[in-house]
Amino acid sequence: MTLTGWIIYNGSLQSKKFLDFAMMLQLAAKKQYIDTILFTNNQLLTYLYEQSKLLTKGEKNLPDFVIFTDKDIYLAQHLEMLGIPVFNRAEAIEISDDKIRTYQLLAKHHLPIPKTIVAPKAFSNHHLDHFYNLELIIETLRLPLIVKEAFGSFGEQVYLIHTKEELRKKVHEIHGKSFLFQQFIETSYGKDIRLQVVGNQVVTAMKRTSKNDFRANITTGGEMEAYYPSEREKTLAIQATQAIGADFAGVDLLFGENEQPIICEINSNAHIRNIYECTHINPADFIIDHIIQTLGIKDEKNDK
Template identity: 55%
Template sequence: MSLQGWIIYNGQIPGSKFLDFAEWIKCSADRKDSHTQIYKNNELHSLISSKKVTFLKNNQDDLPDYVVFTDKDIYLAKQLELQGVHVFNSSEAIAVSDDKILSYQQLARYNIPIPKTIIAPKTFPGISSFASQTIQVAIDTFEFPMIVKEAFGSFGEQVYLIHNEPELINKVNELRGKPFIFQEFIASSYGQDMRLHVVGDEVVAAMRRYSTNDFRANITTGGMMESYHPTKLEKELAIAATKAIGADFAGVDLLLGPTGKPIVCEVNSNAHIRNMFDCTNINVADFMIDYILDRLKEK
């Protein structure tokens, strides 16, 4: 009997790219004779009581052998894990990846090269202004330009290049109540990065992204892409970064450091794969499904 799977995406975000990601994975699973169903996260309502952890209108017999979780709804992912379902990536890996502060802490813990980063002290929405001494510490440490980056954000959004002190003061006051970081600007990688897609212990596809009019290279912000052949060091770094956050697969974004050596910018546990296919003609979903089915057969 073939293994049964669910593919979960966020049903409350407008646009088709999230459903497209789920359908891409489903097609790969179907080719491997693994029957899957696609669910929106808002179609599965978690029920917690003193006697059970389950879903409304769903009994234990209906649960799948595995879930490919393309969303960031960590509470739903955890609900599935508590019921014994194998979730790829795990709720813990998704949570760390989604929070850039936790990501950088984990990467630093394993001595993985990252941009120098200062975590902004926690504030609350009601405060009148951000502490001036923290702003001065960031200026003294990084000078200008510097990066201000919100802890939560995707597709290159919520990342800001700051050029002077008034701009910095305005931005941090605008972010009152939100977790964010100050970060050194890697000028040597202005408008370019490398996206390496890791599955298990292998880099299965890679592309170079670049922009002529933005410090960010994300395709969503107008960047372009071309197939890329990463070096041995870049592959090792991407695999190590994926393991550092506890992920089974991830899209790892590398910057070019001032000496030419790679630096990890971000690790995305829910990296979309259509652009990678359009750029490289490599279907990352096939590698993801092979990895999942092999892991489950081992267990």
Template identity: 30%
Template sequence: MKFAILSRNTKLYSTRRLVEAAREHGHSVRTLDPLRCYMHISSDGFAMRYKSRPISGYHVVIPRIGASVTRYGSAVLRQFELMGTLSPNPSDAILRARDKLRSHQMLAAHGIGMPVTVFGDNPDDTADLLAMLGPPPHVIKLNEGTQGAGVMLTEKVSASRGVIEALRGLYAQFLVQEFIPEAKGADLRCFVVGSKVVAAMKRQAPMGDFRSNLHRGGSAKGVKATLAEQEVAIRAARVLGLGVAGVDLIRSRRGPLVLEVNASPGLEGIEDASGVDVAGEIITYAAKRHKLRAAKRLAAKG
């Protein structure tokens, strides 16, 4: 089977592991920089080139699209899809997951628990917006921030107003959420592949911080997610249409709450903490999906 990995950096751990896993499973694989892919679009069909050469014949494409290139990267991925290549994470699903406001609305509409969230645009509504949320502490998140960047904790209403005013002055989109004190700076990353959680790790924020992201200095250890946590993680990925996802949960008095669903979760932290060959799980799942789709198409023709 012919695999493509969409990644801007072949040296990244996640990219290298996916390439290794694909080869270990007997597939051919190539890493493509999405920004070097360019497209021909017409009513007669779709084509794509890479560094002056045609791109064709790929059975599966696995996107590792960074947040900074979401728009162009998702367009390249969509072109692959229109050319008949399967992706475990479709382009529209990546766009849904990258937009925190949209993904929160979708998850809430399906009854999936999450911290209470408010969102507004007009400065005249800030006081009432915060009153809807409740007393501080408040967590303020940039709508498209990643790896803990753009996440702030405010202890007083005046501080919340100040941060909100500053972000509006920068024309930034953001959400404001309740703070869950009983989590004590920890969250749970459940790595979903298909219809199961293949690995999980508990991440703990460093002293003096509340963000548990490993890129922010947090620590991690492999854990076994409860059945309730696994169910929530799988449902959250399914609602957004993702076959592969890192679902971040927080343990609260009212059960597991979804903080975020990551459409391009890193592999290094979860593989180190859990000891699970997550890259291999992704390759196996994607190959099975392709074979199933090919069998259905053959049956439909028959």
């Protein structure tokens, strides 16, 4: 039996890296004799009436599965409502996209994360100076500390704060958004590990380092090298991925005291070009294999 799939990415983002991710997945599927179609999210309109359906031009048949590389949660949920297996599931993408929800689940599963304080939800700028108990936050987390917006990618919307005045200014600046205060892991300044998890295994990993920034993201100027994670690091990455209910994810670990790993973030839609070029291992191949195994259908190549 030949599988058919859709690979969905965002149509409003101009960077070619989003299309590149989708095309890497499509090529991996082709090697397994799986026919896939690339769609931008705006090419698939969710239609809600007495009977929900999709409005599209051309393609009328629903696929056997969808690989959802976007954050259009409503569309992902709609595809699931139509009975289509979606990788990753809408809930996993939604949790991963919200750093506060992610840390809540990691804490619930007793996994190691930096000490974190969630900023109270605010609706008004009145009496702002008294709304956040900065003294208690500093006393608990110590300076320097991290302020991190709940929604952001590529190391953006993450700020290293050194003084109380700096903290007050940043809080004024992002007041009204969802954000958190977090312990700064000084032992991991400018370095972290990205582990690519697919199913129940870590398929590849790289170490990222930066000489000029506390963040190690490649997009902020970090450099990368292949990395061979310890069993503890691999176990943590798999546990973190399972905690948010993802089939695959890029998990970032920090170096704590005595090199003990600490979970920094989980990205359910982690782009794989950099890690592929760094390690020469293509996570897309593993993702397609995982989908085949999850659906319980042999691919045509193995049937021959």
